[in-house]
Amino acid sequence: MSNSFWNIVWIFFWSFAFIAYLMALFAIIGDLFRDQKLNGWWKALWIIFLIFMPFLTALVYLIARGRGMAERQAAAVGEARAAADDHIRSVTATSPAEDIAKAKQLLDSGIISQGEFDALKAKALGSNLYAQP
Secondary structure (H helix, E strand, O other), rough: HHHHHHHHHHHHHHHHHHHHHHHHHHHHHHHHHHHHOOOHHHHHHHHHHHHHHHHHHHHHHHHHHHHHHHHHHHHHHHHHHHHHHHHHHHHHHOOOHHHHHHHHHHHOOOOHHHHHHHHHHHHHHHHHHOOOO
């Protein structure tokens, strides 16, 4: 009974170690292809060593290039965030004139009242006051 318990513990341990190794391996391969300063021949050499001596190569890579790996990842995240923010701004940015025109269409169709139109107009004009120099 206790032998089967320790077998299960070892299975969990080795499963965890294998999954952690795979995550590190994919992170290393992703970093290799993300690094624009590294020559293609060096990338190929790293991949060859990862195939034939995977654990040692992964350890050496993490020790030798770990700091740069973190910096490249942070730069990629920053670029992705900036691109997403620019896209969101371009999609959602409307001028006060556009906002007032939409509100006027709603007023003309009877969906909103004159008071609601005045509130939307004031909001459109007021929200842009802070953006002007």
